Amino acid sequence: MFKGQxxxxxxxxxxxxxxxxxxxxxxxxxGAVNHGKFAVLKQEFKxxxxxxRACLTCHDxxxxxxxxxxxxxxxxxxxxxxxxxxxxxxxxNFCIGIASNYPDCTSCHVGYGWKDKxxxxxxxxxxxxxxxxxxxxxxxKPSGLxxxxxxxxxxxxxxxxxILRPVDLRKVAQNVGxxxxxxxxxxxxxxxxxxxxxxxxxxxSLEAPDRELDVHMDVLGLDFSxxxxxxxxxxxxxxxxxxxxxxxxxxxxxxxxxxxxxASCESCHGAAPHSxxxxxxxxxxxxxxxxxxxxxxNQHNNKLACQTCHIPxxxxxxxxxxxxxxxxxxxxMGPDGKPMTKVDAKGHTIYDSKRGTFVVAExxxxxxxxxxxxxxxxxxxDKVKKGEGYFPINRFRGSPNDGKxxxxxxxxxxGVQPYDPVNQTLVIPNTYDDGSSxxxxxxxxxxxxxxxxxxxxxxxxxxxxxxxxxxEMLWPITHMVAPKEKxxxxxxxxxxxxxxxxxxxKKVPGLKKGPLFRLNP
Amino acid sequence: MKMQxxxxxxxxxxxxxxxxxxxxxxxxxxxxxxxxxxxxxDCHKGQPCGPIGPNSRTRAEWTSYLDADKHAKGKEAxxxxxxxxxxxxIAGKNKAAAKFADVPxxxxxxxxxxxxxxxxxxxxxxxxxx
Numbered sequence: 001m002f003k004g005q006x007x008x009x010x011x012x013x014x015x016x017x018x019x020x021x022x023x024x025x026x027x028x029x030x031g032a033v034n035h036g037k038f039a040v041l042k043q044e045f046k047x048x049x050x051x052x053r054a055c056l057t058c059h060d061x062x063x064x065x066x067x068x069x070x071x072x073x074x075x076x077x078x079x080x081x082x083x084x085x086x087x088x089x090x091x092x093n094f095c096i097g098i099a100s101n102y103p104d105c106t107s108c109h110v111g112y113g114w115k116d117k118x119x120x121x122x123x124x125x126x127x128x129x130x131x132x133x134x135x136x137x138x139x140x141k142p143s144g145l146x147x148x149x150x151x152x153x154x155x156x157x158x159x160x161x162x163i164l165r166p167v168d169l170r171k172v173a174q175n176v177g178x179x180x181x182x183x184x185x186x187x188x189x190x191x192x193x194x195x196x197x198x199x200x201x202x203x204x205s206l207e208a209p210d211r212e213l214d215v216h217m218d219v220l221g222l223d224f225s226x227x228x229x230x231x232x233x234x235x236x237x238x239x240x241x242x243x244x245x246x247x248x249x250x251x252x253x254x255x256x257x258x259x260x261x262x263a264s265c266e267s268c269h270g271a272a273p274h275s276x277x278x279x280x281x282x283x284x285x286x287x288x289x290x291x292x293x294x295x296x297x298n299q300h301n302n303k304l305a306c307q308t309c310h311i312p313x314x315x316x317x318x319x320x321x322x323x324x325x326x327x328x329x330x331x332x333m334g335p336d337g338k339p340m341t342k343v344d345a346k347g348h349t350i351y352d353s354k355r356g357t358f359v360v361a362e363x364x365x366x367x368x369x370x371x372x373x374x375x376x377x378x379x380x381x382d383k384v385k386k387g388e389g390y391f392p393i394n395r396f397r398g399s400p401n402d403g404k405x406x407x408x409x410x411x412x413x414x415g416v417q418p419y420d421p422v423n424q425t426l427v428i429p430n431t432y433d434d435g436s437s438x439x440x441x442x443x444x445x446x447x448x449x450x451x452x453x454x455x456x457x458x459x460x461x462x463x464x465x466x467x468x469x470x471x472e473m474l475w476p477i478t479h480m481v482a483p484k485e486k487x488x489x490x491x492x493x494x495x496x497x498x499x500x501x502x503x504x505x506k507k508v509p510g511l512k513k514g515p516l517f518r519l520n521p
Numbered sequence: 522m523k524m525q526x527x528x529x530x531x532x533x534x535x536x537x538x539x540x541x542x543x544x545x546x547x548x549x550x551x552x553x554x555x556x557x558x559x560x561x562x563d564c565h566k567g568q569p570c571g572p573i574g575p576n577s578r579t580r581a582e583w584t585s586y587l588d589a590d591k592h593a594k595g596k597e598a599x600x601x602x603x604x605x606x607x608x609x610x611i612a613g614k615n616k617a618a619a620k621f622a623d624v625p626x627x628x629x630x631x632x633x634x635x636x637x638x639x640x641x642x643x644x645x646x647x648x649x650x651x
Contacts (some may be wrong), residue, residue: 136639165643165644165645207554219617220620
């Protein structure tokens with residue numbers, strides 16, 4: 001009797017305990033891993049590599065996987081062109097190149113300590129797990145620290161009065177998790193040394209976008225993270241812009257064996273996504289039934305990328321993107337003889353003594369090109385020619401008739417950058433100032449010194465002369481997908497007289513004179 | 522027998538108290554970010570670069586502001602702007618308010634507080650205008 005009553009009482013207590021536990025949220029980690037429990041992560045970490053060493057005690061294959069990816073090598077062979085591409089060797093018309101500027105640029109490397117050309121790419125403890133797996137939002141790698149976060153309180157940049165606090169590495173390590181819009185965006189939103197500068201369709205407004213900005217990432221709707229589309233296998237992330245798949249027969253649905261790159265619209269939407277019901281909601285072309293309308297619009301997939309109609313403009317989230325950077329205007333000092341900056345009415349920098357003049361804009365309508373996925377770059381050492389126009393830093397291959405191309409929206413980004421007029425090559429200047437060399441343009445404001453140092457770093461010839469060349473670079477637009485009701489209307493491309501001579505497609509080669517059909521007879 | 526009852530009652534009390542301690546809510550800065558951007562910033566459209574950024578104040582300044590619980594230059598209290606009644610009043614025109622309609626006021630307040638501590642001028646990840 002006594003024992004029976006005790007058992008009943010104990011059972012009641014156990015039930016209450018379990019209920020309490022469940023409702024307390026303690027069971028929230030069920031199905032996941034609570035890294036805070038692991039003894040190896042309870043230690044004080046003095047550096048990032050120490051954290052990596054701890055991570056590798058369980059995830060022993062992870063660093064090896066990362067080391068095979070472009071996020072680690074920043075360099076890869078493009079089999080379509082035979083070119084070695086990636087940030088490690090390419091020259092662009094933003095910050096130009098990373099050689100001799102490593103501590104600045106490699107803050108966006110998934111590694112620790114790439115401060116010069118002797119970085120050890122084979123040391124697994126140099127892999128930075130936290131850059132991608134932090135969930136606390138506190139892990140930051142400032143420019144100038146060669147990929148390290150802040151370990152001790154420091155004034156940075158020196159003399160700025162801005163104090164950076166050290167990262168609590170233990171807290172970050174105990175709270176690792178999946179990648180997020182914040183972790184990917186910490187680098188990809190800030191390419192080109194600032195928010196929204198480089199891509200046009202990637203900026204910090206995508207951290208918490210509404211439906212108007214991006215139907216997929218809408219935080220109050222579908223709430224996609226980057227990895228929803230850019231899915232990783234063995235740390236290799238799909239969807240590189242260096243080698244894009246722009247057109248393949250039929251839909252590529254996730255899980256299918258041939259699905260090598262899910263980062264495309266067709267991966268989920270298929271090749272004929274416009275249903276009869278959907279098309280019934282838009283104003284029909286006179287003479288077309290809704291069945292006919294769906295067929296006509298789906299047929300456009302053969303020649304148009306989905307992005308062409310569904311991303312009517314870039315930089316729509318309130319963050320401007322850079323459209324022009326004129327390095328030749330750098331070097332002008334303020335009235336006090338010191339470097340200065342100027343901002344526009346909205347507070348965006350439009351002049352910087354160290355960098356030159358900028359043109360920025362929001363809600364930019366893209367330009368359009370035929371694109372078959374192959375991008376060819378002007379490499380360091382390739383001949384360039386100064387002329388009236390803009391020399392291409394990269395070329396998107398494609399044509400109306402190759403059966404492989406679609407019309408793609410692109411950001412056309414223009415620059416005026418230093419080059420070697422004798423050797424007729426692009427150059428990499430040393431811009432980063434480590435306070436010791438004196439060759440940095442940011443310190444010396446001397447282009448000849450800066451370029452000599454940069455070119456010496458990569459062992460490339462330099463004549464000693466510097467001039468400036470106008471250049472142009474294309475960036476594929478593929479994010480910031482607008483709601484379907486904001487997609488381009490037929491008349492934004494097809495003009496009243498039945499040709500594409502006006503409207504958005506007027507600059508696309510092969511379409512200037514082609515009469516199609518009359519929208520408004 | 523009395524001892525056993527006492528023991529059981531003690532266990533039950535501990536059990537009921539444990540969730541309160543273990544489940545003490547830690548602010549979710551990501552949800553705070555959404556509320557700050559989509560609800561707070563919807564009215565606070567400062568110049569010259571859009572909504573007032575969390576990095577416009579230090580952590581101490583934000584803490585002082587939150588502790589003071591004053592809004593509109595002291596004319597009213599701040600906390601009701603995290604309350605369900607306020608969210609319900611704007612839910613028709615503000616999707617974030619509608620989405621978070623049922624979130625307890627204290628949680629939402631802690632979320633925004635966590636965001637401000639993270640993103641303040643001297644926070645771990647200062648966040649400016651977007």
